[in-house]
Amino acid sequence: MARFSPLISLPWLLVSVTFLAVDATTFTLVNKCEYTIWPGVLANAGEPPLSTTGFALQKGESRPLSAPAGWGGRFWARTRCAQDPATGELSCLTGDCGSGQLECGGGGAVPPATLAEFKLDGDGGLDFFDVSLVDGYNLPVLVAPKGGGGGGRGNCTSVRCAVDLEGACPSELRVTARGDGSGVAACKSACDAFRQPQYCCSGSYSSPQACKPTSYSEVFKSACPQAYSYAYDDETSTFTCAGADYVITFCPTPSTSQKAASSQDQTPGAAATDTPLINGTMVYVGVAEASRASRSARTQVPAVGLVGVAVSTWRLRHLLSA
Ligand SMILES: *[C@@H]1O[C@H](CO)[C@@H](O)[C@H](O)[C@H]1NC(C)=O
Numbered sequence: 001m002a003r004f005s006p007l008i009s010l011p012w013l014l015v016s017v018t019f020l021a022v023d024a025t026t027f028t029l030v031n032k033c034e035y036t037i038w039p040g041v042l043a044n045a046g047e048p049p050l051s052t053t054g055f056a057l058q059k060g061e062s063r064p065l066s067a068p069a070g071w072g073g074r075f076w077a078r079t080r081c082a083q084d085p086a087t088g089e090l091s092c093l094t095g096d097c098g099s100g101q102l103e104c105g106g107g108g109a110v111p112p113a114t115l116a117e118f119k120l121d122g123d124g125g126l127d128f129f130d131v132s133l134v135d136g137y138n139l140p141v142l143v144a145p146k147g148g149g150g151g152g153r154g155n156c157t158s159v160r161c162a163v164d165l166e167g168a169c170p171s172e173l174r175v176t177a178r179g180d181g182s183g184v185a186a187c188k189s190a191c192d193a194f195r196q197p198q199y200c201c202s203g204s205y206s207s208p209q210a211c212k213p214t215s216y217s218e219v220f221k222s223a224c225p226q227a228y229s230y231a232y233d234d235e236t237s238t239f240t241c242a243g244a245d246y247v248i249t250f251c252p253t254p255s256t257s258q259k260a261a262s263s264q265d266q267t268p269g270a271a272a273t274d275t276p277l278i279n280g281t282m283v284y285v286g287v288a289e290a291s292r293a294s295r296s297a298r299t300q301v302p303a304v305g306l307v308g309v310a311v312s313t314w315r316l317r318h319l320l321s322a
């Protein structure tokens with residue numbers, strides 16, 4: 001063992017104090033949806049994974065996750081997940097991360113999915129965070145800082161996005177949960193839907209000067225003024241806090257329109273009752289429906305098939321675009 005001389009121990013003490021000052025940050029994920037969700041967590045490249053990369057969160061439950069100083073990554077919620085009893089694979093109608101399991105293990109969300117993005121202890125020691133619709137929207141999200149300060153820069157505030165999908169999502173961007181086009185499950189971004197550079201801020205549009213809001217991003221921006229509506233929407237969509245913890249609530253009670261509140265809460269909830277995810281026991285939809293062996297099974301199986309086709313199509317598109 002080396003003896004500590006004052007010359008060595010003073011810097012060491014400073015380092016220790018610095019670590020204490022930028023102690024671990026707690027993210028608390030809260031499910032206020034009327035249904036089970038399966039949050040996913042993806043660390044940015046080069047950042048360590050958190051203690052979990054995906055799990056189930058029942059209605060009303062919350063779960064804290066600790067992140068080390070300087071961590072960066074994103075959170076989202078998978079919806080309407082079910083496990084295939086034959087293969088054991090988990091698949092989700094929205095936000096699927098392609099792992100086939102509870103843990104996403106380094107997989108990100110297949111769009112569309114509402115994202116909560118963080119970079120802790122960035123420029124000036126501030127945490128940078130946002131809610132992003134750049135990859136589309138699948139459910140309402142609220143990010144609320146707790147116990148932090150503005151670090152003198154003053155936009156350490158709650159950020160929310162709750163869209164009334166039935167009302168706000170343009171029909172060409174809608175992802176519907178049922179074959180008849182009803183039950184809007186998510187809203188794609190124009191980039192995801194059309195794959196064109198002016199929507200994706202790619203190619204000759206890959207700079208803030210060249211990539212401007214479009215009629216589609218403006219739909220998202222007016223529904224969620226605080227959220228990223230396209231890739232270069234930084235100015236109005238980046239928020240900062242110093243030394244805060246964060247509560248990420250899925251399906252928060254909207255603070256604005258009561259009409260939006262009820263339709264927002266009911267749309268996914270009502271859709272969720274179509275799936276046999278009654279109590280967190282995951283049941284593969286197709287098998288559950290088929291095994292009902294009743295007249296109603298005949299009418300439900302085609303809808304289930306369409307959901308399957310929709311999920312496969314998304315996966316295929318994801319693979320092609322990856
Ligand atoms: C919040 O502050 C950051 C850092 O000063 C700035 O980049 C960002 O544009 C501000 N965001 C809003 C919404 O005002």
Ligand SMILES: *[C@@H]1O[C@H](CO)[C@@H](O)[C@H](O)[C@H]1NC(C)=O
Nearest residue numbers: 276277278279280281282283
């Ligand atoms: C959940 O549902 C399954 C299958 O329907 C049933 O076996 C189980 O007892 C239920 N669990 C609870 C906690 O209600």
